[in-house]
Amino acid sequence: xxxxxxxxxxxxxxxxxxxxxxxxxxxxxxxxxxxxxxxxxxxxxxxxxxxxxxxxxxxxxxxxxxxxxxxxxxxxxxxxxxxxxxxxxxxxxxxxxxxxxxxxxxxxxxxxxxxxxxxxxxxxxxxxxxxxxxxxxxxxxxxxxxxxxxxxxxxxxxxxxxxxxxxxxxxxxxxxxxxxxxxxxxxxxxxxxxxxxxxxxxxxxxxxxxxxxxxxxxxxxxxxxxxxxxxxxxxxxxxxxxxxxxxxxxxxxxxxxxxxxxxxxxxxxxxxxxxxxxxxxxxxxxxxxxxxxxxxxxxxxxxxxxxxxxxxxxxxxxxxxxxxxxxxxxxxxxxxxxxxxxxxxxxxxxxxxxxxxxxxxxxxxxxxxxxxxxxxxxxxxxxxxxxxxxxxxxxxxxxxxxxxxxxxxxxxxxxxxxxxxxxxxxxxxxxxxxxxxxxxxxxxxxxxxxxxxxxxxxxxxxxxxxxxxxxxxxxxxxxxxxxxxxxxxxxxxxxxxxxxxxxxxxxxxxxxxxxxxxxxxxxxxxxxxxxxxxxxxxxxxxxxxxxxxxxxxxxxxxxxxxxxxxxxxxxxxxxxxxxxxxxxxxxxxxxxxxxxxxxxxxxxxxxxxxxxxxxxxxxxxxxxxxxxxxxxxxxxxxxxxxxx
Amino acid sequence: xxxxxxxxxxxxxxxxxxxxxxxxxxxxxxxxxxxxxxxxxxxxxxxxxxxxxxxxxxxxxxxxxxxxxxxxxxxxxxxxxxxxxxxxxxxxxxxxxxxxxxxxxxxxxxxxxxxxxxxxxxxxxxxxxxxxxxxxxxxxxxxxxxxxxxxxxxxxxxxxxxxxxxxxxxxxxxxxxxxxxxxxxxxxxxxxxxxxxxxxxxxxxxxxxxxxxxxxxxxxxxxxxxxxxxxxxxxxxxxxxxxxxxxxxxxxxxxxxxxxxxxxxxxxxxxxxxxxxxxx
Numbered sequence: 001x002x003x004x005x006x007x008x009x010x011x012x013x014x015x016x017x018x019x020x021x022x023x024x025x026x027x028x029x030x031x032x033x034x035x036x037x038x039x040x041x042x043x044x045x046x047x048x049x050x051x052x053x054x055x056x057x058x059x060x061x062x063x064x065x066x067x068x069x070x071x072x073x074x075x076x077x078x079x080x081x082x083x084x085x086x087x088x089x090x091x092x093x094x095x096x097x098x099x100x101x102x103x104x105x106x107x108x109x110x111x112x113x114x115x116x117x118x119x120x121x122x123x124x125x126x127x128x129x130x131x132x133x134x135x136x137x138x139x140x141x142x143x144x145x146x147x148x149x150x151x152x153x154x155x156x157x158x159x160x161x162x163x164x165x166x167x168x169x170x171x172x173x174x175x176x177x178x179x180x181x182x183x184x185x186x187x188x189x190x191x192x193x194x195x196x197x198x199x200x201x202x203x204x205x206x207x208x209x210x211x212x213x214x215x216x217x218x219x220x221x222x223x224x225x226x227x228x229x230x231x232x233x234x235x236x237x238x239x240x241x242x243x244x245x246x247x248x249x250x251x252x253x254x255x256x257x258x259x260x261x262x263x264x265x266x267x268x269x270x271x272x273x274x275x276x277x278x279x280x281x282x283x284x285x286x287x288x289x290x291x292x293x294x295x296x297x298x299x300x301x302x303x304x305x306x307x308x309x310x311x312x313x314x315x316x317x318x319x320x321x322x323x324x325x326x327x328x329x330x331x332x333x334x335x336x337x338x339x340x341x342x343x344x345x346x347x348x349x350x351x352x353x354x355x356x357x358x359x360x361x362x363x364x365x366x367x368x369x370x371x372x373x374x375x376x377x378x379x380x381x382x383x384x385x386x387x388x389x390x391x392x393x394x395x396x397x398x399x400x401x402x403x404x405x406x407x408x409x410x411x412x413x414x415x416x417x418x419x420x421x422x423x424x425x426x427x428x429x430x431x432x433x434x435x436x437x438x439x440x441x442x443x444x445x446x447x448x449x450x451x452x453x454x455x456x457x458x459x460x461x462x463x464x465x466x467x468x469x470x471x472x473x474x475x476x477x478x479x480x481x482x483x484x485x486x487x488x489x490x491x492x493x494x495x496x497x498x499x500x501x502x503x504x505x506x507x508x509x510x511x512x513x514x515x516x517x518x519x520x521x522x523x524x525x526x527x528x529x530x531x532x533x534x535x536x537x538x539x540x541x542x543x544x545x546x547x548x549x550x551x552x553x554x555x556x557x558x559x560x561x562x563x564x565x566x567x568x569x570x571x572x573x574x575x576x577x578x579x580x581x582x583x584x585x586x587x588x589x590x591x592x593x594x595x596x597x598x599x600x601x602x603x604x605x606x607x608x609x610x611x612x613x614x615x616x617x618x619x620x621x622x623x624x625x626x627x628x629x630x631x632x633x634x635x636x637x638x639x640x641x642x643x644x
Numbered sequence: 645x646x647x648x649x650x651x652x653x654x655x656x657x658x659x660x661x662x663x664x665x666x667x668x669x670x671x672x673x674x675x676x677x678x679x680x681x682x683x684x685x686x687x688x689x690x691x692x693x694x695x696x697x698x699x700x701x702x703x704x705x706x707x708x709x710x711x712x713x714x715x716x717x718x719x720x721x722x723x724x725x726x727x728x729x730x731x732x733x734x735x736x737x738x739x740x741x742x743x744x745x746x747x748x749x750x751x752x753x754x755x756x757x758x759x760x761x762x763x764x765x766x767x768x769x770x771x772x773x774x775x776x777x778x779x780x781x782x783x784x785x786x787x788x789x790x791x792x793x794x795x796x797x798x799x800x801x802x803x804x805x806x807x808x809x810x811x812x813x814x815x816x817x818x819x820x821x822x823x824x825x826x827x828x829x830x831x832x833x834x835x836x837x838x839x840x841x842x843x844x845x846x847x848x849x850x851x852x853x854x855x856x857x858x859x860x861x862x863x864x865x866x867x868x869x870x871x872x873x874x875x876x877x878x879x880x881x882x883x884x885x886x887x888x889x890x891x892x893x894x895x896x897x898x899x900x901x902x903x904x905x906x907x908x909x910x911x912x913x914x915x916x917x918x919x920x921x922x923x924x
Contacts, residue, residue, distance in 0.1 A: 028855040028866050034735030034845060035816030036858035038880050039865055039873075 008076030014068040022061045063623040070616035078608060086127040088146055090179040091117055092171045094189035095134045097551070098576045099161040101190070101304045103211045109190035109582070112209035114156050116188060121149040131178050132156065135171035136163045137512075145178050162306075162550035164512050165575035169197035184590045190582045203591035210582025214242035216277050216299060217307030217577035221570060223314055223508060225290050232288035234312055236297060238277055241578045245278045249300040252286060254293050255311055255554045256566075270295060290314075294554050294566055307577045310570040311554045315507040320498050321348030323388070325356050331393060331475025334482075338490040345494055350385040353497045358394040358470070389497050390468040393475050395436050404437035406474070409449035416446045420496050421455070421469065424488045427480075434474025443470050469493070504557075508568040509548040517544045517557060517565060525560030531569065649747040649787075653908040654755060654780065660912045660921040661760040662753075662808060664724055665834040689717045726757045726764040727803050728777065729828065731794035731813035732786065734859040742842045745904030745911075746812070747787045749840055752908050753810055755780035756921055762808075770798040792860045793817070796824055803832065810836045810920070815888060816845065817860075825891035835897035836920045837888060842904045846881055848874055 003009065033039070055061075099110045121130060130152045131144030143155035168189065179185045184203065190210025193199060200206050220237035240246055252271040270292070275284060277299075288295065291314065298309035322339055324347065326332040335355055339345055395401065409432040415422050427447070435452045443456025446469075458468040473480065480486055499505065502520035509515055519542050527538035529546065531553050538544050538557070548555070552569040693702060693713035703716045730750055737743035754777055757764040765774035768786055777783065795801060796813045803809060809832045815824075829835040851869040858864065867873065885901055892899035900918040902911060915921040 028853040031851075031854045031856055032738055032859045033856050034738045034814055034859055036856055036862050036865060037818050038816070038877055038884070039856055039867055 003076040003078050005075065005077040008074075009072060011072035011075045012069065014072065015065050018061065018064045018068060019055065022058070023055050027056070060623055060626055063619045063626070067616045067619035067623070070612045070619065074609060074612045074616070078612070086129060087124040088129045088131070088179070088183035089120055089124055090131045090133065090144075090175045090183050090185045091120070092133045092135055092139075092168065092175045092185065092187045093117075093142075093159065093161070094168060094187075094191075095136050095161045095163040096165055096190075096576055097162050097306050097571060097573065098165075098210070098304065098579060098582070099190050100306060101210075101213055101215070101579050101582070103213060103303065109209045109211075110159075110161055113188040114159075116207060116209065117156055118153070120186065121152060124149070131175075131183070132159075133171055133175045133178065134159065135166065135168045137166055137170065139171035139174045141178075162511075164510075164550075164571065164573045167194070167197055172198060172200075186590075192581075192583050192585070193587070200588050202588070205586060205588040205590060207586040208583045210579070211584060212582050213303040213579040214244075214246075215303045215307070215577055215579045216240050216242075216246055216248060217304060217574075218297070218299065218310050218570075218572065219281070219307070219574040219577060220572055221297070221310040221312055221508070223288075223295075223312040223568075225314060225317070227317065230290040232290050232292055232314060234286040234288055234295065234297060236284040236286070236310070237281060238275075238284060238299070239281050239574060239577060240277045240279050241580055243279050245276060248275055248277055248302075249273070250275045250284065250286075250297065251300075252295050252297045255296045256294060275299075288314075294568060296554075303579055304577060306551060306571050307573065310572065311552070311568045312570075313507045313554070313566050313568040316503065317344050318498050318501045318503060320345050320353060320494050320501070321351035322346070322494070323349045323351035323354040325354060325360065326393065326475070327357055329476050331481060334475070334486060335490065338487040339494070341487060342491055342494055344498065350388050352387065352501065353389045353391065353494065355391045355393070358392040358396045358400075361392060361397050387466060389466050389493075389500075391471065391493060392468065393471045393473055395434065395474075396438060396442075396470060396472065400438055400442045400470070402437040402439045402442075406434045406436050407450075407452070408433040408477075409435060409452075409454070411449070413454065414448045419446050421489070421492045422446060423492060425485045425492070427483075427485055430480045430483050430485060431478060432473060432480065433477040435472050438472065504565055504567050506567075508570065510572045511548050511550045511552050511569060513548050515544075515546055515548050515555075515567065515569075517567075518542060519544070519564075523559050525562075527564075528558045529555055530558060531555040649744060649751060649784070650908065651751070651781075654748055654751045656909065659924050660752075660756050660916065661924045662726065662756050662762070662810070662836075663834075663919055663922045664760075665808065690714045691717060724760070724762045724833070725804050725807035726762045727767050727774065727807045727809045727832075728753055728757060728764060729767045729795055729801065729803070729809060729811040730786065731796055731811075732768050732789040733791045733794035733813075733817075734789055735794075735814055735816050736789045736840070738859045739842055739844075739904075742814075742840070742845075742904045743787075743789075745842075745902070745906070746789075746840055747784070748908045749812060749838065749902065749911060750783050750787060751780055752912060752915075753812070753838075754783045756912075757810075759924060765804075767795060767801055767803065769795050770800040770802065774802050796828075799827070801827070803828070803830075805831045806833045808832070808834045808836075810838065812838045812840060814841050814845065815839050815884065816841070821884075821887035821891040822894070825888065825895055825897060829895040829897050835892070835895065836918075837892050837897055837899045838915070838920070839885065839888060839899070839901045840904060841901070846878075846885075846901075846903065848877055850874055 093113060094109075099113065100108050102108050117130075117132070121128070124130065126149065128149065129144070129146035130149060131146055132142045132152055132155055134140050134142050142159055143152040147155075168187065172187070175185050175187075185200075185205070187193075187200065187204065187206045189206070189208050191208055193206050217239055218236050219239045222235045223232065224235075225232045234252070250271070250273055251269065254268045254270060270288070271286060286297070294311060294313045296309055296311050301308060322345055324332065324335060324339070326335060395406070411427070411430075413427045413430075413432070415425065415427065417423070432449055432454050435449065435454060438453055438456070443453050443458055445453035445456045447453070447455040452472065453470075454472050456470045456472070458464075458470060460467070475481060480489075500518065502518050505516040505518075522542055523540045527540055527544060529536050529538050529549075531549065534549065536549075538546060544557075548569040550571070552571055555567050555569050556563055557565040557567070690703065690706070691714065693715050697715050701715050701717075703714050706712070706714050728750075736746045754764070754766075758777060758780055764777040766777050766783065766786060767774045769791070775782075775786065794813050794817065796811065796815065797817060797819065809828055811828050815821075825835070825837065828837070848869065850871055853866070853868045856865045856867055889899045891897075898919055900915060900920065902914060906914070912921055916923070
């Protein structure tokens with residue numbers, strides 16, 4: 001038996017103390033009586049005594065000594081093991097997908113890493129503790145901290161590396177924090193350390209279990225539709241990570257639903273053909289009919305399977321309908337010209353975006369101040385419907401306009417560059433004409449000249465929640481419409497509106513990218529993301545954002561049981577496909593002094609601790625029960641003046 | 645047979661019976677005068693004759709004097725009711741001496757009750773129904789005292805109206821004598837209270853240090869029994885006994901204190917002196 005805290009054995013002094021108490025305590029002969037209450041006014045005798053009698057080996061004495069012994073052993077950290085120290089090993093696992101590459105023997109770096117961890121678990125023994133950290137942009141624990149070997153084994157079996165290429169630096173920092181002063185750190189990867197952010201320190205081991213392999217992978221993919229020709233296309237960028245050309249079979253299939261092909265037969269397979277892939281980067285373009293459902297393009301298997309296939313969804317163009325209500329003149333012509341140059345824009349009423357003359361806006365009959373003038377519209381064509389953004393030009397209506405005469409500005413202009421409306425806008429050489437003074441606080445200025453707001457936004461109200469932009473500008477006299485900033489400004493405005501249309505921001509994503517999907521109204525039922533067997537809940541808001549999860553595939557966005565959108569998520573990781581940099585080597589050495597240091601789990605993890613605690617508790621309980629006043633024997637002795 | 649009880653001595657003391665009170669009582673038809681009208685030989689009153697009355701009870705002499713028919717009324721004859729209330733707490737058997745004395749006293753009272761054709765019942769607790777007693781030896785089944793409290797401490801004892809009551813206990817428990825005696829005497833024809841203690845309980849001697857353990861589980865106490873402690877104890881015990889005696893006097897009951905150790909014959913004599921027993 002060993003002791004973690006030998007000084008705790010001083011608690012054994014309690015045993016002679018207990019014996020002394022029992023030895024010196026006054027012990028009167030017992031006399032059963034009736035009517036104790038008649039005696040209780042008599043003077044009680046102090047518990048202490050003066051005479052030493054033969055020590056009575058009573059049950060109470062034995063139980064008290066047993067409890068004291070057990071407590072002393074607990075305090076001293078007694079354990080039956082030869083040493084109280086146990087090794088704490090922290091293992092950082094490279095979670096990049098290249099760990100799943102299969103070599104000619106059918107083995108992967110993952111399998112070799114798992115075998116290595118199991119060897120380490122056997123080496124540190126049953127008392128050892130292990131912590132498994134999965135690397136990544138946000139490293140995470142998959143076992144521990146300081147887990148038993150069995151827990152680590154089960155976590156290890158479920159571990160499947162799927163992450164994109166990333167640095168192990170963040171994982172190293174977390175692992176070192178977990179290891180502290182007493183733990184050892186083992187980094188398991190399929191490649192070498194980069195020598196900078198991933199540099200190891202003495203006492204750590206970097207073990208690489210990779211084997212250089214040739215590989216061909218799809219590193220980029222696009223799917224498009226020509227609105228004029230109604231012809232779609234799938235473009236693949238293929239990378240051959242070797243010095244020799246190779247042949248592969250390219251297969252394109254429809255994912256998730258039956259599809260009637262060009263020959264009229266219902267078939268999910270659209271294309272199968274042999275492709276020659278030269279060394280380096282090459283492209284493959286595949287024509288697809290418009291409205292083809294999501295397709296899966298895959299190359300025949302090689303070392304790394306995960307980069308051989310992509311799932312691509314046909315993008316649905318988001319058309320912005322523009323309602324041009326400007327009065328005829330230079331400004332209207334310039335606006336039509338700028339809009340005509342933009343793709344995905346059609347005229348429409350009420351549309352998504354309305355260009356108005358400020359003079360057509362009512363003078364605020366339903367407004368309490370100038371800042372709330374967003375919907376006071378009295379144009380000849382009627383007020384814009386809900387969901388219509390407004391861009392107003394010209395002299396603002398009276399509550400908005402302050403007192404003063406219009407002025408022209410040639411600069412300098414102060415622009416809020418971070419606002420998407422003004423990205424790329426410089427207003428260099430622009431003469432901003434007809435600037436009226438505005439009421440204080442009427443607008444939130446985005447561009448200013450002197451003390452006047454040139455462009456501003458009106459605060460949304462309960463009845464006019466859609467954004468309204470106020471251009472304090474006389475379009476007929478300004479040279480802005482002839483400057484390069486004019487089409488940029490209009491384009492920014494249209495693209496801002498386009499981004500706010502319902503639907504996914506894009507239709508195909510890489511793993512790890514942020515996916516943004518906007519709904520036209522608050523979802524009535526819970527939202528789910530389903531991708532094969534993977535499923536998770538999504539926040540039930542109008543704008544849903546989440547990180548595209550690995551390993552990718554066709555992701556379905558469901559509102560309740562109703563399919564709302566389908567998006568494609570693909571690995572498309574050029575760095576991870578390059579298996580030529582994989583290595584098998586081991587750098588570093590564990591610090592023996594650190595390995596022998598005890599972890600702080602202490603004796604509480606030792607079964608002997610719980611045994612002692614149980615003995616102590618049982619002894620104290622039995623002693624209390626024995627000495628309980630309720631347990632006075634019914635008849636001790638019927639002899640007159642009975643003696644103990 | 646209860647060990648230690650001298651049943652021969654008890655049988656020898658069977659010549660005693662309980663003293664029947666002079667006040668009228670209630671009971672079944674028997675040989676003792678009751679409170680109501682009956683058919684005994686003791687004249688009680690006259691009343692006018694009404695049709696249906698027994699012609700044998702017409703007072704013809706009075707008719708001759710007054711020419712009015714009247715009926716002679718006589719006292720009823722009853723068998724007295726006796727409720728024997730006994731304390732079955734552990735304190736009654738705290739020592740063998742007290743246990744024997746208690747058994748002999750209860751047997752003596754049972755013998756005195758059953759010998760007078762009385763309707764005798766043994767009351768042991770409020771929860772248990774009273775036990776009819778026909779022979780003296782039937783009491784031995786109820787002398788095994790193992791309760792933590794006695795019948796005297798309980799409320800709601802099932803005592804009969806106008807019954808003769810005899811209560812046996814050591815009364816060594818905290819109590820208010822007026823309350824206990826009043827409870828026992830309420831609606832009774834008579835009440836006799838017999839306190840039975842050992843000499844050590846009444847007049848302890850100086851013994852030195854002792855651990856006193858209450859046999860009814862009411863705690864234990866380390867105490868040095870010296871002259872001062874003994875004096876204080878005796879004073880408290882006397883106050884307890886006098887309190888019972890005073891309470892008995894207030895309710896017209898009879899109180900007697902017995903010391904364990906006397907023979908049944910001696911006990912019977914003491915009870916006779918106190919007016920509880922009388923020769924048959």
